[in-house]
Amino acid sequence: NAGVTQTPKFRILKIGQSMTLQCTQDMNHNYMYWYRQDPGMGLKLIYYSVGAGITDKGEVPNGYNVSRSTTEDFPLRLELAAPSQTSVYFCASSYSTGGMWNTEAFFGQGTRLTVV
Amino acid sequence: SQKIEQNSEALNIQEGKTATLTCNYTNYSPAYLQWYRQDPGRGPVFLLLIRENEKEKRKERLKVTFDTTLKQSLFHITASQPADSATYLCAPRGYSSASKIIFGSGTRLSIRP
Numbered sequence: 001n002a003g004v005t006q007t008p009k010f011r012i013l014k015i016g017q018s019m020t021l022q023c024t025q026d027m028n029h030n031y032m033y034w035y036r037q038d039p040g041m042g043l044k045l046i047y048y049s050v051g052a053g054i055t056d057k058g059e060v061p062n063g064y065n066v067s068r069s070t071t072e073d074f075p076l077r078l079e080l081a082a083p084s085q086t087s088v089y090f091c092a093s094s095y096s097t098g099g100m101w102n103t104e105a106f107f108g109q110g111t112r113l114t115v116v
Numbered sequence: 117s118q119k120i121e122q123n124s125e126a127l128n129i130q131e132g133k134t135a136t137l138t139c140n141y142t143n144y145s146p147a148y149l150q151w152y153r154q155d156p157g158r159g160p161v162f163l164l165l166i167r168e169n170e171k172e173k174r175k176e177r178l179k180v181t182f183d184t185t186l187k188q189s190l191f192h193i194t195a196s197q198p199a200d201s202a203t204y205l206c207a208p209r210g211y212s213s214a215s216k217i218i219f220g221s222g223t224r225l226s227i228r229p
Contacts, residue, residue: 004159033217042205042221043160050215058216090159094217104150105217107159 001026006091006108013081013115021076021111023091031094032074033058033105034066036087043090049074050096081115088112118143120220122206128226129196137191137223139206147210149182149189154203154222164191168210196227 007022025032030051035043045058049068063085065077074093078085094105121140129135139149147168152160166173166182166189173180179192189208193200203222 031215035219043219045216045218048216056215059218092159092217096215104162104165105152105160107161110157110159 003027004091004093004106004108006089006111008111009109010112011114013078013113015081015083015115017081018077018079019081019113021078021089021091021113023074023076023108024072025074025091025093025106026072027093027095027106028071029093029095029106030071031096031105032068033092033094034064034074034076035090035092036060036085037090037110038087046076046089078113083115086113086115118218120144120206120208120218122204122220123223124221126224126226128228131196131198131227131229133196135193135196135200135225135227137204137225139189139191139208139220141187141208141220144187144208145184145210146208148208149180150207150209150217151178151180151189151191152205152207152219154205160205160219163204193225198227198229201225201227 004025033048034046044060047066049055089111091108092105119142150165151163154160164180166180177194181190203224205222206220
């Protein structure tokens with residue numbers, strides 16, 4: 001199993017450009033998450049999904065969009081990139097069922113994005 | 117609003133000593149509390165989970181306590197080693213915020229030889 005795979009690993013965007021950060025997992029997890037981490041700071045939840053077709057906002061959703069058409073994939077879309085979106089982005093997945101939230105989250109290796 | 121607080125300052129410990137990290141939460145009633153380790157440039161890795169009805173959980177040199185009255189979890193690393201140097205994150209989970217995983221800001225731990 002590859003676990004959680006993110007692409008690309010690095011990207012430089014110009015202000016106003018758009019891009020999609022890809023995230024795929026092969027563990028058949030129903031929950032998936034996107035976080036951003038600014039230098040020296042903690043993880044902030046952007047969006048999350050509890051299953052295909054269901055997404056919800058996290059702590060810092062502005063400037064981002066997501067979709068979840070399959071269990072495996074959870075892409076994060078940046079429209080009109082701004083310097084404030086310079087950060088490291090992490091995707092994660094976990095499995096929860098029957099109201100049980102005791103399972104661990106598995107993280108990808110991150111995407112380092114710079115907006116100039 | 118819900119808040120998770122961890123020691124904002126880095127913790128510097130002499131090798132061999134016990135490191136103790138704190139996680140305080142407000143406006144939460146978590147069913148579980150998870151601890152993760154994050155190394156520079158890497159994603160967090162799960163370490164331990166403790167349930168609300170458990171006072172203490174151990175795994176090798178790691179020990180976690182959970183006091184729902186104080187709304188606090190303590191994370192201990194005994195016989196600390198330089199390889200334990202990392203940032204440690206806590207994440208209360210369950211009930212009102214079940215689907216989301218919200219992390220504290222993390223505590224950077226440095227073990228000096």
